[in-house]
Amino acid sequence: MNVRETSIVKDLSLAPQGRLKIDWAREHMPVLNRIREKFIAEKPLAGQKVAISLHLEAKTANLAEVIRDAGAEVTITGSNPLSTQDDVCAALVESGIQVFAKYNPTPEEYKEHLIRTLETRPDLIIDDGGDLVGILHAERPDLMEQIKGGCEETTTGILRLRALEKSGELKFPMVAVNDAYSKFLFDNRYGTGQSVWDGIMRTTNLVVAGKTVVVVGYGWCGRGVAMRAKGLGARVIVTEVDAIKATEAHMDGFTVMPMMEAAKYGDIFVTVTGNRAVITGDHYPLMKNGAILANAGHFDVEIDKVSLEEQAVSKRIVRKDIEEFVMQDGRKIYLLGEGRLVNLVAGDGHPAEIMDMTFALQALCLLYVHDNHEKIGRHVIDVPYHLDEQVARYKLESLGVHIDDLTEDQEEYLASWKV
Structure with a gap:
């Protein structure tokens, strides 16, 4: 062939x-x-x-x-x-x-x-x-x-x-x-955590420190994105639908709240849920002027792009991989990479x-x-x-890292029900 x-x-x-x-x-x-x-x-x-x-x-x-x-x-x-x-x-x-x-x-x-x-x-x-x-x-x-x-x-x-x-x-x-x-412990957490911010920072050329970042979803990818945002100096809000993951996010030191509340505070939103419509038309009227939307889930369905276009009076490309949507009251909302995977669309993965x-x-x-x-x-x-x-x-x-191996006695102890 x-x-x-x-x-x-x-x-x-x-x-x-x-x-x-x-x-x-x-x-x-x-x-x-x-x-x-x-x-x-x-x-x-x-x-x-x-x-x-x-x-x-x-x-x-x-x-x-x-x-x-x-x-x-x-x-x-x-x-x-x-x-x-x-x-x-x-x-x-x-x-x-x-x-x-x-x-x-x-x-x-x-x-x-x-x-x-x-x-x-x-x-x-x-x-x-x-x-x-x-x-x-x-x-x-x-x-x-x-x-x-x-x-x-x-x-x-x-x-x-x-x-x-x-x-x-x-x-x-x-x-x-x-x-x-x-x-998932490495790719999803450390890979996504770093590459998402590589893509966002390369594309926007804006500082992360001092901003409020809303991470939508606290699975392994969400953990990584939140951890890196915190390390870059951002205040981090997490939204979740899973009570256990939400509790973990709280115990990890992040603020946890519903999306309708978080929409008011976020400067940068990152969706990492694997689900659809986690940011919708109900949220856009609440967002700050200049809010930035990015998706790190596999499909471009997490951010409701249809509602965003319907609510906007105009849109244009302002930088490579950045669409500006001007709302009726003059606020501007920015969508990165058409709502597709920001770490690969706007970065190198x-x-x-x-x-x-x-x-x-x-x-x-x-x-x-x-x-x-x-x-x-x-x-x-x-x-x-x-x-x-x-x-x-x-x-x-x-x-060049070395670790211990179990001894035969330790293996026998772990395999036995007797103390």
């Missing part, structure tokens, strides 16, 4: 600068590089076709090349229209990976890229937000006959998968990579060292599904603990 002829990318001449980005990421992803060495030697995915839908930037490209080095034929597409980097796509094509992705495609083109990826008839998939799985189950079941299973990257995708499983309609096994300790752990899990779990799909059955399963711990140990080794 000549991927230069079959791929859909913006401009292959961008490949050299994309290669520089990928190589930089690779230099800072030692765990994945260790797995790469093993994959090159053993070729455990030889003869397999792998379809990937992820945010298509340099760290993701490194994962795709590791899976290729395992012997697989890889096809990749983006999981968000505004997070795809055209130079990275070009570099992947030049490295022998088939790509169907461009920055800011039309909705029709975006859907076509997903379907074209699935029309390669993959054996295994890596999904982000459940787009590939959704198309296979709802629209193109003819393309899933040889799929052994796959992995899911996000909370949003896992919610969709578990709904499919509960209804008895899931047709192949999926591993909930997002729920692994080495993923999570740090390479963080994605190193997540993508190492993806690579190992994909191999696990390949080897165990019949035993797993049509279920959504957690990442096997030994793989989770393996990634953590590789990470510690790359940092």
Whole structure:
């Protein structure tokens, strides 16, 4: 297959600068590089076709090349229209990976890229937000006959998968990579926490210290966003619907209140819930002049953009990735990145060292599904603990950090009911 002829990318001449980005990421992803060495030697995915839908930037490209080095034929597409980097796509094509992705495609083109990826008839998939799985189950079941299973990257995708499983309609096994300790404790908290503020600060060029930040949702991503906002000198308000998470936010030192109250105080709002319409038309009339809205959830449904446009008398682009909405009373509300993932639309996503752990899990779990799909059955399963711990140990080794091991006596004590 000549991927230069079959791929859909913006401009292959961008490949050299994309290669520089990928190589930089690779230099800072030692765990994945260790797995790469093993994959090159053993070729455990030889003869397999792998379809990937992820945010298509340099760290993701490194994962795709590791899976290729395992012997697989890889096809990749983006999981968000505004997070795809055209130079990275070009570099992947030049490295022998088939790509169907461009920055800011039309909705029709975006859907076509997903379907074209699935029309390669993959054996295994890596999904982000459940787009590939959704198309296979709802629209193109003819393309899933040889799929052994796959992995899911996000909370949003896992919610969709578990709904499919509960209804008895899931047709192949999926591993909930997002729920692994080495993923959510680091990727969701430290990755999202840093990259969201990278995106907001790069885009607005405004100070965070002294401002009031409203974090909508206190899951692992929300914890990270709130923690980093506090570290930057902001006053932080958290809104929640879960009593346990709200109690935790309070005990962590943040102010907790309903969104209708928080709307009056926020200078910057960040949504991280995975749900829809958490900031709505009821909230806009209460907001300060100059309020900034940003979303860090997977889909662009958390901020009600329709109501914002309906209430505004005018809108314009005032900076790259910033839309200004002028309300009837003259107040201005700013929306970042069209309400899409601000850390990827307006930034470069999570740090390479963080994605190193997540993508190492993806690579190992994909191999696990390949080897165990019949035993797993049509279920959504957690990442096997030994793989989770393996990634953590590789990470510690790359940092030069050493830990203790249990003695035989300690293991026997923990395994016994006797004191």
